[in-house]
Amino acid sequence: MESKILRLAPLPPRVNAVTVVDGNGDFNIYVNEHLSLEARRAAYDHELEHIRREHFFTDKPVEECEREAKNN
Ligand SMILES: [Zn+2]
Numbered sequence: 895m896e897s898k899i900l901r902l903a904p905l906p907p908r909v910n911a912v913t914v915v916d917g918n919g920d921f922n923i924y925v926n927e928h929l930s931l932e933a934r935r936a937a938y939d940h941e942l943e944h945i946r947r948e949h950f951f952t953d954k955p956v957e958e959c960e961r962e963a964k965n966n
Pocket residue numbers: 940944959960963
């Protein structure tokens with residue numbers, strides 16, 4: 895419960911990472927395998943910031959969440 899599961903995935907270009915909350919309440923973080931190691935780390939940190947700020951359980955607009963996650 896509330897685990898973070900990191901996987902590399904062949905995501906489309908321009909998509910750095912995607913996080914999906916599953917039925918167990920776990921955060922499944924998919925990082926684009928086409929990124930460099932450094933970019934993968936940055937994408938993972940970005941998703942962690944969304945999780946930390948509970949953006950997956952808010953009605954806030956996506957744009958505001960993205961702004962907050964970028965300013966960590
Ligand atoms: Zn984001």
